[in-house]
Amino acid sequence: MTETRKKTGPTGRRRTRGKGLSAGLVTRVAAGSGRLTVTKKMADTMLSGYLDAVKRAKKTGMTVRLTFVVNPAREEPQIEVRDAAPTQPDALDLALEVAKVRGAERIAEILKGADMMSADEFAEEIGATRETVNRKRKRHEVLGLEGAKRGVRFPRWQLGRNGELIDRLPQLFDVLGDKPWAVYRFLVQHHGELDGSTGLDVMRAGRVEEAIAAAKAAGRGDFS
Numbered sequence: 001m002t003e004t005r006k007k008t009g010p011t012g013r014r015r016t017r018g019k020g021l022s023a024g025l026v027t028r029v030a031a032g033s034g035r036l037t038v039t040k041k042m043a044d045t046m047l048s049g050y051l052d053a054v055k056r057a058k059k060t061g062m063t064v065r066l067t068f069v070v071n072p073a074r075e076e077p078q079i080e081v082r083d084a085a086p087t088q089p090d091a092l093d094l095a096l097e098v099a100k101v102r103g104a105e106r107i108a109e110i111l112k113g114a115d116m117m118s119a120d121e122f123a124e125e126i127g128a129t130r131e132t133v134n135r136k137r138k139r140h141e142v143l144g145l146e147g148a149k150r151g152v153r154f155p156r157w158q159l160g161r162n163g164e165l166i167d168r169l170p171q172l173f174d175v176l177g178d179k180p181w182a183v184y185r186f187l188v189q190h191h192g193e194l195d196g197s198t199g200l201d202v203m204r205a206g207r208v209e210e211a212i213a214a215a216k217a218a219g220r221g222d223f224s
Contacts, residue, residue: 042076049079056081107147107181116145116153125156126163140173141165143187145180155184160204168208172199175215186215193217 046068053066067080110116117125122142123133137144137152142165144152158166166172169183176182187200193214194202202211 039076045076045079049081052079053081104148107145108149110184111145111147111153115156117156119144119152119154122154122156125159126165136165140170140178143169143180143183145184157200158187166200166203167206168203168212171208171212172203172215175212186218191218 049066049068053064057064065080065082067082069078069080119130119133123130126133128136133142133144133154136142137154142154143158144154146152158169166187172183172186176186187203188198190196190198191214194207194210199211199214202208202214
């Protein structure tokens with residue numbers, strides 16, 4: 001390609017004018033192992049699209065999206081200029097985000113409680129190993145609660161006076177789903193269906209069928 005060189009301008013850059021140049025854009029760029037040629041027509045089209053987008057943004061005062069659609073069957077790209085979609089969340093999105101943050105804060109507060117034990121502490125309490133505790137948790141024989149930072153914590157109150165576990169706890173998981181926080185909430189909350197008693201008190205009293213029925217009526221749910 002022949003080209004005519006001009007003297008260096010005020011900025012110290014050398015300008016080049018030739019067949020494949022337009023508005024200061026280079027005509028050839030490397031593309032993998034081959035080379036891609038950008039013609040003057042292609043460069044003109046891209047620059048024109050950019051200028052149109054700038055004018056539209058200034059005129060409307062809104063963000064504008066500029067898209068170059070490259071079709072291998074065409075020599076020059078197609079230009080799409082349109083207003084960008086609003087990025088501000090609606091009221092429902094904001095409410096859900098606030099609820100999510102509050103839920104995370106509540107979980108962190110619960111897991112910091114004095115009655116929450118680590119796997120090692122819980123294992124020592126029941127005379128077992130950490131591995132045994134984790135296996136029991138996966139089988140839903142013990143309740144383990146997980147947070148974002150503190151790992152899995154085990155409520156001390158799920159152990160009876162003699163260190164016994166909650167009878168038929170796996171059945172409660174079957175009703176409420178594989179959701180430890182839903183099981184936690186059912187066990188600590190007072191329920192009208194159980195005469196105002198907590199789920200834990202009723203299960204400790206041997207009234208497991210009543211507790212299971214109340215869990216079904218309460219439905220599914222957790223803090224997250």
